[in-house]
Amino acid sequence: MEAGSRGDERAWIRGAQSGSVPDLEALFRHHWPRAYRAAYLVVHDAAAAEDIAQEAFLAAVRCLDRFDRRRPFGPWLHRIVVNRAIDWSRSRALRRESGDASLAFVAAAAGPERGDTETLAAALAKLSPEHRAVIVMRHLLDYTPGEIADALNLPRGTVNSRLRRGLDELAGRLEQELR
Amino acid sequence: MTRWNRPTPGEREAADRSWEIVREAFEERIPVPRKRDWRPVPVVAFGIAALAAAFSPPGLAVWGSLRDAVRNQDHLLALPTTGRILVNAQGGVWVIQRDGSKRFLSGYDNAAWSPHGIYLAAARENQLVALEPNGKVHWKLARAGHVGAPQWSYEGYRIAYGVGRALRVVNGDGTRDRLLAVSAGGSGLSALAWRPGTHELAYNNGHNHLVLVDVDRRRVLWRRSATGLEQLLWSDDGERLLVADEGSRVLDAAGRTIAALPRRSVLPAAFVPGRHSVALVSVEKGLSTVSVYSGPRYSRRRMVFSGAGLFGGLAWSPNGHWLLIDWRSADQWVFLRSASVRRIDVRNIGNTFDSGPEHHATLAGWCCP
Structure with a gap:
């Protein structure tokens, strides 16, 4: 989803800061695919990618009131996502347990x-x-x-x-x- | 390499699930005026502070903020963050998933998570059983006495467990079961703890001694006197050991005392994930209080929650953002955010886990990221 200019993004953030759920949803839907894909391609685990991307958005919600609307939202979100994904991968590599399945690549739907x-x-x-x-x-x-x-x-x-x-x-x- | 424009596995379903959680968090958040510092607000012994200030106009304002921050649920609808919770209850074990779904594994007791929450180790009369949270059994080991209190080592390669008063160790795949100590325990075999990152086990040797043993080499690393030992807990990095005996103290990995905590601090306790800070419950005049002790000598105390009666258990969420308090006397679970005022009260815990007043459900861990 490439729609959504910087102007749209600023408007969504402004709306979300004043309590608008539709604006927050627009922001979420716009940024989710890249956040999730980035996490997935680093951790190669769908459940972990979901948690990482979700935690990043929850962090965004927590900081929403203090977020500077002049700054782009994507880089801030991706910084959280990628750093958490690296941490998760390192921790996974260090703490592999007995009988734990390897990081299996889960195939996408056939195409x-x-x-x-x-x-x-x-x-x-x-x-x-x-x-x-x-x-x-x-x-x-x-x-x-x-x-x-x-x-x-x-x-x-x-x-x-x-x-x-x-x-x-x-x-x-x-x-x-x-x- | 060209830009990746294809959806990755699970992306769309994950978006819908996550949006619901994000929306819920958004609707529950307390809008914060820009640049305002909310840190004073969460430092709350909820009942005490609010009551003390309730009748002044500023107090009423604080009440309003707190009231808005508390969400009450008649039943456990979902966990507020990632992970799964294990509960030992009457007649079996409950596994609670993030979405609030609960699975009952009948006939098991004393269950414990494996390090990544992929398996459980649990007792079933005279058997030690390793099973998945969906109930699929991987292996069983029958012993001559009653099996109790299994605990996994940090990577899941060893399980320590009790048989009667004896302490045994078995490999994570059910092989090489061996006796570690003929007489261990004292007040209970729950007083054993694997040091993270090692195969070193701290336990009560039954002679009023706390010992740290290298299980693979069968070598005692150190021994300290400890009377009435009730609980042992390691910090995640294995550098601090909380010893709850007649007093509560924190040792370093070499067994040297770092700090003695207030005598009235009693069970339960829980190290903050990834840190040396520890949450402890103290009871005074019928009031239980959860405080977090931190600092090099544990001299900083932050009181986070108080309530009448007893607290049965504490568990940090795997990400360390939430603290779950089993407020047994109120038949409630209280989920507290560790860095804000947000709080969720869940009532009817006894009914949820089919436990009456005589058979309390016991928190056995919140696992895993």
Whole structure:
């Protein structure tokens, strides 16, 4: 959903701050897909992605009254989502328990062009959470390396090197997947 | 790589579910005037502070804010945040899902969550049983005596449990069951706790000693005297151990006392997830109070809730945002937000879990992110 200019967004936030549920819903529906996809592509677990995206929106609701309408909402939300997704992935990797199922990739509903998407997601799942996060932010959410550095609290050089290494590794994984 | 424009699995259904929760949170929120500091408001021993100030005009304003912040429910409709709650009740165990749905697992007792809430370990007469929250049994282990108080190690590879007065350990997959101590316990085998990140188990050895044992190497790491030990709790990082015996104290991982907490602080208690702060209940003159102690020497005390009668259990939500208080005397569960005034009271807890006044349902954990 690409509709929704900055002007619309400011109006939704203003409306929500004054208690309008329809305005909050417009804001939610506009930002949910990218927030959820970003979480999903980092954690590769639908339930966790739902919780992470949902918690980010709940955080937004809690801070709504103090939110500065001049600032764009998306980057603020995505910062929360991606940082929580990285934390979740790290914690999952550290605390895998006996008999715990691996992070299974849950296939999307069948579609004629789904193969490439699945392959890409499967290859992405094999990268480290840190590499996944920068690739998702750069190529799914369209942030610049500078914006990613700001959101993840990293030096810009680190973001660039993670992007380069992550994409190299992704290319290698994709080759393996397609072989 | 091109931009990902396809829906990911579960995206649309998750949006609908999440919108309902976000909308509910939005409708319940207290609109905060810009730049106003609300921190004084939540520091509330709810009954005491409000009563003291109730008859002054400012007091009436505070009452209004609090009243607006409290939501009453006659039944448990849903959990306010992520996770699942386990309740040991008469005749079995209840598993409560985030959406409020409840499943009864009949015939089990003393259930405990595995570290990620994928399994439960529970006692069934003389058997230790590992099962899923949907009731699917993975394995059983029959012992000669009554089985009690199973607890999982941090990653689920070990389970400590009692058989009569003995303390045993079995692997998470039901193999390699072995005796750890012939006589453990004292006032109860619930006084055992795995140190997170290790296979070190703290327990009462039955001779008025608290011991920390490396279970895999069968080596005692340290031993401290402890009389009337009732509960042991580790902080998430395994660096602090709360010992509830005749007094309450906090030890470091080497068994050195960091702080002695007020003597009247009694069960139940719960470390704040991911922190060294601890919530404790104290009882004085028929009034129970939950306070959170923090700071390097636990000298900072923040009172968060008071009520007449007894509190039966405390549980933090996995994300640490909510504290659940089992207000047994009022037959209520009280969900308190840890950082604001928001509060949800759920009545009819005894009826919800088919427990009468003689058979209280016991909170056994709020799991997992």
